[in-house]
Amino acid sequence: MEKDKVITAKGLTKRFGDFIAVDAISFEVEKGEIFGFLGANGAGKTTAMRMLCGLSLPSSGEASVAGYDVYRQTELIKRSIGYMSQKFSLYEDLTVRENIRFYGGIYGLSDARIKEKTGLLLQQLHMEEQGNSLVRSLPLGWKQKLAFSIAIVHDPAIVFLDEPTGGVDPITRREFWSLIYAASDRGITVFVTTHYMDEAEYCHRVSIMVDGRIDALDTPERLMKEHDAASMDEVFLRLARKATRTGE
Amino acid sequence: MRTLKFLLQKEFLQIIRDPAIFRILFIMPIIQLLILPLAADYEIKNINLGVVDHDRSAYSIKLVNKIIASGYFRLTDYSVSFQKSLHAIEQDRSDLVLEIPAQFERSLVKDNEATLFVAVNAINGVKAGLGGAYIQSILQDYNEEVRAQWIQYPRMDPQPTIEVRYSNWFNPNMNYRYFMVPGILVMLVTMIGSSFASNNIVREKEMGTIEQINVSPIRKMNFIIGKLVPFWILALTVLTIGLAIARLVYGIVPVGHYLTIYIFAGIYLLAILGLGLLLSTYAQTQQQSMLVSFFVTMIFNLLSGLYTPIESMPAWAQTITRFNPVSYFIDVMRMVVLKGSGLGDIRPHIVAMLGFAVFFNGWAILNYKKRSG
Numbered sequence: 001m002e003k004d005k006v007i008t009a010k011g012l013t014k015r016f017g018d019f020i021a022v023d024a025i026s027f028e029v030e031k032g033e034i035f036g037f038l039g040a041n042g043a044g045k046t047t048a049m050r051m052l053c054g055l056s057l058p059s060s061g062e063a064s065v066a067g068y069d070v071y072r073q074t075e076l077i078k079r080s081i082g083y084m085s086q087k088f089s090l091y092e093d094l095t096v097r098e099n100i101r102f103y104g105g106i107y108g109l110s111d112a113r114i115k116e117k118t119g120l121l122l123q124q125l126h127m128e129e130q131g132n133s134l135v136r137s138l139p140l141g142w143k144q145k146l147a148f149s150i151a152i153v154h155d156p157a158i159v160f161l162d163e164p165t166g167g168v169d170p171i172t173r174r175e176f177w178s179l180i181y182a183a184s185d186r187g188i189t190v191f192v193t194t195h196y197m198d199e200a201e202y203c204h205r206v207s208i209m210v211d212g213r214i215d216a217l218d219t220p221e222r223l224m225k226e227h228d229a230a231s232m233d234e235v236f237l238r239l240a241r242k243a244t245r246t247g248e
Numbered sequence: 249m250r251t252l253k254f255l256l257q258k259e260f261l262q263i264i265r266d267p268a269i270f271r272i273l274f275i276m277p278i279i280q281l282l283i284l285p286l287a288a289d290y291e292i293k294n295i296n297l298g299v300v301d302h303d304r305s306a307y308s309i310k311l312v313n314k315i316i317a318s319g320y321f322r323l324t325d326y327s328v329s330f331q332k333s334l335h336a337i338e339q340d341r342s343d344l345v346l347e348i349p350a351q352f353e354r355s356l357v358k359d360n361e362a363t364l365f366v367a368v369n370a371i372n373g374v375k376a377g378l379g380g381a382y383i384q385s386i387l388q389d390y391n392e393e394v395r396a397q398w399i400q401y402p403r404m405d406p407q408p409t410i411e412v413r414y415s416n417w418f419n420p421n422m423n424y425r426y427f428m429v430p431g432i433l434v435m436l437v438t439m440i441g442s443s444f445a446s447n448n449i450v451r452e453k454e455m456g457t458i459e460q461i462n463v464s465p466i467r468k469m470n471f472i473i474g475k476l477v478p479f480w481i482l483a484l485t486v487l488t489i490g491l492a493i494a495r496l497v498y499g500i501v502p503v504g505h506y507l508t509i510y511i512f513a514g515i516y517l518l519a520i521l522g523l524g525l526l527l528s529t530y531a532q533t534q535q536q537s538m539l540v541s542f543f544v545t546m547i548f549n550l551l552s553g554l555y556t557p558i559e560s561m562p563a564w565a566q567t568i569t570r571f572n573p574v575s576y577f578i579d580v581m582r583m584v585v586l587k588g589s590g591l592g593d594i595r596p597h598i599v600a601m602l603g604f605a606v607f608f609n610g611w612a613i614l615n616y617k618k619r620s621g
Contacts, residue, residue: 053463057619074619075465083463087456093265094258105254106466134265 004031006158006189007052011061014047021047023212024061031157034180034190036200036220039209040240045193046086048209049160052191053083066157079107082151082159082188086166090147092136096127099135100150107154121149124179141172145179152183159183161192165199177202197233208236210243251466255474263478269444277436277486281493284432285425295379298325298333298342305353311390315346320382334367343369344379356394425498430581431554433490437483437513438548438574441520442527443541445479449528450537462618472613476521483517484510503588509581512594515601516577522608523573529615548574573604 007029014022022044029035039045050056052065054074063070066080090099097118104114122128125145135143144164152159161180165173177199180190192203200206200220207217216223216239220232227235263269297315301308315321325342327333336342347365349355356362366383370376452458461471491509494500502509524541531537551558551565552574558566569575576597583589591598 055459055462055619078463078465081463083460085456085459085463087459089456089460091258091262091457092455093262098258098261102254102258103460103464105257106251106461106464108250108465 005029006031006067007035007063007065007191009048009052009061009063012048012051012058012063013060014044014051014056015059020212022051025209025212025214027207027214027217029158029189029191031189032184032187034184034192034202034204036203036206037191037193037209038195038197038200038206038236039193040243042245043209043240043243044212045209046162049162049191049193052077053081053160054078080157082154082156084147084151084159084161084164086162088143088147090135090143090150093134095132095134096122096138096146097131099146100153103150104153109154117153121153124182125149141168141175144168145172145176148176148179152188155186156188158189158191161190163193163195165194165196173199197231197236200232200236206232208239210239211245215239215242251470252474255466255470256477259474259478263482269482273440273482273486274489276439277433277490278493280432280436281429281490282497285428285498293320295321295344295375295382296324296342297321298327298336298345299323300327300330300333300345300347302350303348303352307353307356307394308348311348311387312346314390315383315386318382318386320379330367337367337369343372343375344383346383426500426586427582428554429494429498429500430585431552431578433487433494434552434574434577434581435545435549435554436490437487437517438520438577439545440483440486441479441517442524442545443538444482445475445521445524446526446528446531446537446541447534448479449475449525450531450534453528453531454533468613468616468618472525472609472616475525476518479521479524480514480517483520484513487513500585502585504584504590508584508589508591508594511591512577512580512584512598512601515598515605516573519573519601519604519608522605522612525612526608526615529612545574548572551575552578554578573601576600 005028007027009028010026011024012022012026013020013024025048037045037049047056051058051070052063054065054070054077058070065077068074068076068080070077091102094102100118100121101114104117109117118131122131125142127142127146130138130142135146138146148159148161148164151161165176168176173196180192180202184190192199194200203220205217205219206223207214208223209215216226216235218226223235224230224232227238229235229238299312301312312323316323321344325333325336325345327336330345330347333342333345333347337345345367347367349363349365352362352364364387366380368376368380449458452461487510491502491506523544527537527540527544531540549555551561551569551572553569554574558569558575561569580589580594580597583594
């Protein structure tokens with residue numbers, strides 16, 4: 001395996017009974033890349049992502065994440081990745097600091113490192129004053145930015161983001177993406193699913209899933225050119241309309 | 249080990265922040281222990297007695313007075329006819345009717361025998377049975393008195409009688425609370441162990457935080473221990489509060505050692521928490537887990553020997569109680585508190601409980617998967 005490929009998938013498939021949620025997808029993601037994983041609801045994005053994170057066992061095909069096999073080395077994968085699910089997943093009844101401490105702790109950061117990270121993170125998010133407030137009391141946009149920062153508190157090789165900006169206002173989405181760029185600059189590979197096509201244009205490369213298969217995979221510029229479209233929105237609509245499956 | 253530290257820290261923070269848990273933890277045992285033992289009493293008192301006295305003689309009045317004086321009966325109806333007194337039973341004013349025939353005194357004095365009629369409302373079987381038995385023994389006593397007064401006993405009784413005298417061991421005053429309070433304590437500890445723990449894990453499922461845990465390198469064992477330890481401590485705290493109430497309010501001081509109770513409770517809680525954990529691996533929502541643990545604990549409690557003696561259950565039900573951890577703890581509690589049994593005496597119980605602990609936890613761990621199929 002080449003060193004700069006942090007994710008490789010070959011014919012990765014997931015079946016639920018007769019239903020093929022993910023149909024033999026193959027792709028590679030390079031180190032430090034922001035990889036957009038697009039698709040309509042029910043196209044199989046989340047399922048594919050869950051397989052890569054070691055949350056779901058693939059039915060067939062191969063895949064490796066951070067150099068580890070998704071069948072046998074899931075616990076090693078888990079040490080090297082960060083994950084932010086669609087569902088907000090910080091503890092609402094803990095404070096911002098306590099959440100950072102907990103997630104830092106379970107990823108094995110030392111107490112000194114946790115302290116340092118907490119300061120850094122609060123500063124970066126401009127949340128110094130909110131450090132001791134319960135997460136429950138924060139506005140959604142802040143929570144999402146916090147969740148992202150905590151997902152990469154242990155400096156993983158890759159971070160998986162499942163629709164991280166759902167329900168968030170445009171300004172906060174901007175801020176969120178600047179966090180993503182900052183992470184990418186630090187060498188963290190970002191694997192992100194989204195429904196917002198303007199966000200797709202922020203990605204280095206995007207793949208578009210339709211009915212469990214990857215229909216297109218390239219840089220946003222080349223995809224637009226190839227489909228003779230003015231925006232990613234048009235590209236997406238053209239491809240996604242072919243879908244026979246309806247929403248999840 | 250370090251991971252465990254963080255897990256426990258987080259768990260305790262959440263428990264302390266949840267006002268509901270604290271309220272339930274302290275108020276539930278106090279209320280249950282103060283109200284239930286006083287209300288749930290097996291001893292039948294205040295049996296409502298209806299009397300139909302057709303005789304109205306000195307003897308019949310003496311008999312009725314004797315019955316009332318026993319303290320078990322309350323004269324609630326004094327009718328002129330059996331029909332009327334039966335009506336009182338229908339209206340639930342009396343439980344038992346004693347009919348004294350018109351010639352009661354005369355036949356007693358002249359013929360040396362008399363007949364009485366007792367009708368019992370048997371809707372409440374226990375009340376009917378005991379009421380009937382009480383009145384019978386009072387009548388027998390009365391009979392003896394009358395005989396002693398009128399008849400010269402022969403030197404040798406032609407009918408030898410065997411009189412049984414009782415001696416109540418371990419609970420000499422047959423104080424019902426001594427029997428009930430330890431049992432209720434077990435019920436409380438069980439509820440906290442099974443429902444609280446299972447609900448807590450299912451809540452993480454509902455919130456989505458469990459996914460975040462599953463995608464982290466936390467070991468399954470660490471996560472489970474991190475969930476069990478706080479509730480183990482909480483349940484033992486409730487046990488302590490309960491034992492304190494038992495001592496301060498009811499004056500129940502275990503004849504055996506508190507340590508014996510705690511050692512067994514520690515093992516018992518491992519089993520019960522394992523059960524809670526097992527329920528949580530199957531339930532997807534807190535509603536499901538609440539309903540299932542309610543169902544399970546209700547069956548466990550009813551078949552535990554808390555309310556009705558296991559020995560009087562049908563054979564199949566007795567077999568079920570052997571698979572009911574609650575019945576073992578109630579047994580142990582009563583043995584230690586009332587009889588002063590030590591660790592040696594409850595060894596079979598300990599062995600059985602270790603078996604339960606291994607079984608429930610083993611199954612739960614097998615069934616808890618960080619990765620879905």
